[in-house]
Every structure is written in C-alpha cells, then in structure tokens.
Amino acid sequence: MRAWRWFCCIGLASVFIFAPDSAQAEYTVEINAPRKLKALLKTHLDLARFAKRTDISDEQFEFLVAAVPQQARELAETEGYFSAAVTTDVIEFADKNVVTISIDPGPHTTISSVALNFTGPIQTEAPGREQAARRSWTLRRGEPFSQAAWESAKEASLKALQAKRYAAAKMTRAQARIDPHTQQARLEATFESGPTFTIGPIEISGLKRYPEKIIHHVNPLQPGERYSVERLLELQRQVQNTTYFASVTVDVANDATQPNQVPVKVKVSEYPFHAIRSGIGYSSDTGARVQGHYVYNNVFGRSWILSAQGQFEQRQQNTSLRLSMPPDNKAYTNSLLGSHTRTNIEDTDIRSLRLGAQRARALQNFDYAWTLLYYEDQLMQNAQAPDVSRALVPGWSWTRRNVDDPMFARQGNIISLAAGFAVKDIMTEQTFGRFYMHGRQYFPLGKNDLILLRAELGSVLTAGGSDGIPASLLFRAGGVNSVRGYSYQSIGYEVEGSVLPAKYLATGSSEYQHWFNRDWGGALFYDLGTATDRWQEKVLYQGVGIGVRWRSRVGPINLDVGYGLRERRIRPYLTLGIAF
Incomplete structure (x- = not known):
C-alpha cells in the first residue's frame, strides 16, 4: 500500500512537471458514497482536490482518473472499510468531462x-x-x-x-x-511508564518589568512533590490570574535519566505598565452597555496596581477605583477600593457609595475574601422622600468550584457563601447580620443530557424592619439568573408602584438540557422564587420556559424565553457565561 502511495505521488509530480503543453481538461466530479466517506473523498482525493484548477492537461486528467480506485480504497480503509469496491465513469458533456465515482464500502470492520x-x-x-x-x-x-x-x-x-x-x-x-x-x-x-518524576524549583524567564517574587508568591507547588500535569496547570492559572502577564507557559523536561527534582520552567509575556480596554455589550436585564478599564501596574515603582473602571448600562451604571498590592507570600492580595453604583429599576432609584479595604486570595478551586466596607446608599421611590442609609460592614466571602470543566460544566457543583454584620452607632444606623448563598449542581445524564439545579438564599437579620439598612445589602428577585418569566429585580417589597429591596430572598431553578451535537443544545426550565420583608407574607413567583444553548469560543451563550405564571407574560433573555 505504501509503495503504491509513493508511486502515485511520484507519478503525479512527474506528470505535472514534465507533461508537454496540451489541451486543458475541464471536469467536474460527482461522488456516490455514504455521507462520511463522501466528505472524506471530496477533501483528500486528488481528482476532487484539483477539480477547480484551470491548468490541468488531458494527460494529467487521465492520470488522476487512473489513480482514483486505489486512492479511494486507501481512504476508505482509514474509516475501517477494507473491502471497498470503487468504480469510475467518465462522460464528456458540452466539452466538459463529468467523472462519477461510486464506492460501495462493504462491511465495516x-x-x-x-x-x-x-x-x-x-x-x-x-x-x-x-x-x-x-x-x-x-x-x-x-x-x-x-x-x-x-x-x-x-x-x-x-x-x-x-x-x-x-x-x-x-x-x-x-x-x-x-x-x-x-x-x-x-x-x-x-x-x-518510566520512573516517577518529582517537582523541583521553578525557573522563570521573560521578566523585564516585574519582580520574580510575584510568581513565587502565587506558586502552589512544593519542591519534592510528585509530578502532575494538573498541578502545573494550577501554577499556570495562578500566574495568569494576576494582572501582570499576558501569557504564561509552564513545562518540565521529561528526561527519564533525571526524574528527581525536575526544574519547572515558567515562561511569561508581560503586560506593559499601562493598559486601556474598552467594550460594548447587551444584557436583557440591564440593556445596552459600554465600558472602559484603565490599569497601571507600577504605582510607586513597586508593582502596585491602580485600576479604574466604568460600566454604563441603560438601567445600571458603575464606576470603581482600586489600589492593590502585589500578592504576598501566602498569595493574598490587599486592596483599597471605592465604587459608586446607580440602578434605576422598577421605579426605584438606588445610589450606592462603597469605600473600604479587602484581603483576598484566589486558588485553583477556592476564592476567599475578607472585607471592611462602608456603605452609604440613597434610595428614591414614588411614595416617600429620598432615604439615606449608612453602615460599616466587616464581611467574608467564599467560593468553591468543583466541576469537570470550568467553562462548560457537565458534572459537579459551584457554591458561593457570603456573610457580614454591622453594629449600630459604629458608622451604622441599625444593627444587623447578613447572609447570602448561591449554588449550582450539575448532573450528567448519558452523553448528551444533563440536569442543572440552582438555589439562592439571602437573609438580613435585624430586630427592626429594613429602615436604616443600605438598600444594596437587601434583596430583589427576577431576571435571567433569578426567576425567568419576570423582569429584572421586579420581585420585592411593593410600595406605591415601586419595587423595593427586601430582607429575605429565596429562588430555585431546575433545568433539563439536551445537546444535539458538541456545540448546540436545547433546554427546558422551571424557576421559583420570592423576595419579601415578612416571610409569613411571602408570594411565590413561578416561571417556565425553553432555551437554546451554544458552546461558543468565548463561553456559553444562552437564549431563553420565559413565561411568568403569575403575570402571564412572555419575556426573552440573553446571557453570556456562567454566573459565579
């Protein structure tokens, strides 16, 4: 078989190089074969590949036709058909040759x-x-x-x-x-197998602007631990997650004669000190969006990071400023931050100012953050004059990701928890405690189906009502990542046509997905939820619907159509990515 393949290649080259000038052959190719083999022959059969060329002579055409049976049988063998029968038929029609190739693949091996x-x-x-x-x-x-x-x-x-x-x-x-x-x-x-490899020290290349200690501080590897691709990828992600490096490659030598304490080679490509990014987008919840982001990675000449960001949507606007130190020797990043957010939804205008500090660490599957934030919120509604609330809130948040694929999960779960408290008269108007939980669970069903369950719980515990508690710390429901079938944050405490945020939140969702191929799928879902100031007076909102799922190159894109059973109204939703 190999000898014939070499003969065809040499013969074809000889015909193309040494063939004398002669009449040009024009031809088309028709292939009768099972769909998979037909696509294979169209792509790789020489006669089909050269059909659009205008410089094929009659001699070259005859050679290509003669090579068809052997080439077609060899291509069929790559798909497991080892007794294929191939016939070719050449008909001249209107000064043009029509070549019909028929292949009976025979039984599949x-x-x-x-x-x-x-x-x-x-x-x-x-x-x-x-x-x-x-x-x-x-x-x-x-x-x-x-x-x-x-x-x-x-x-x-x-x-x-x-x-x-x-x-x-x-x-x-x-x-x-x-x-x-x-x-x-x-x-x-x-x-x-070869010998067991163990990890040695890291060797860094590509640094020009930033100190090596940044990489050493986020390095999770321990010298002497057993080699693992997963652990090398963890190092790569930890370095990539900093804002200093555009690309990171991690590798080790696989010399079987030197398996002990193998150096880990880390090669980085750095971002410049200054970076400006911008973008536009659209969300079915908050409307059209334009955003900009400026980063300076060398404040005080010590690789501190100054980040300024603005995101302006039709119903929500946010500006923020953050000054962060490089990661310390335990991979924690300390930051000072400030932000101002305005939302104008359901006849409720909330303006929230936040100032404070954060200590955070992002690991392979876990994120931790400790915060001390001062909130000053102004709430404007139809029934009352503007209300201003203040609070100084020490807080903690934790996220665990345990999924088979962080981008296109099919199995596992994602859980986020957050808690905080405030004490009256310590820059706070009312004593309260706050808790929030969000979780997703993925259950695969065979190769093409899965069930997604989502739950969300929130509670603000206080001896009094919600007066004096910053509105941005309370809860509303409704929208694409909440209860579909209802508009964004339309479920809450209603007063004179305004939907105000409430003390208690509970939402849940069950979704069945069927994937028709690798990239496209469909979904059926049922959502349930409420947001209320008094749990005894809660009203449960239900929504059902269908959706389309697309595994795009930039992440999962979901298009849903939800029907709110309480309002009897259909609403479309568009989302990009997974909410963590």
Missing part, C-alpha cells in the same frame, strides 16, 4: 479484541495509574474501527499515563491486525 500492556515501575508503584490509562482508552470491543479512532485511543491512554508521576511515559509498541475476510480488528498496545 469492528474490534474483536483489545490488549493493553504496561511495563516499568508502574506495575508496583502505582497500579491506579495503569487503571486510569485503561479507562482512558476510547476503543472497546465490538465498536467500529477507524484510523482516527485508533490514533485517538493511543493518544488518550498515553496522556492519562503522563498526567501524573510518569512524565516520560511512552508507547513502545502498537499494532492493529486487520482481517479483511472476517472484518475484524485485533488491537494491541504496550506502554512503558
């Missing part, structure tokens, strides 16, 4: 046996790694054979072996024995 063998220290050191490599093998007995699937299975098992401990693992033997008479394939592959 299936896998009769799979033998995976492992050698090296893995046999005694870590049999669990062997099992992981076996589970990653993607071809099973009885499944159809194809060259692409064969290559993918070998690569998947080798990557699983190299993912932990065995950076120098390799495949020493791979054989697919095909019996064209029985249409069966016997597969065999042998993997050599």
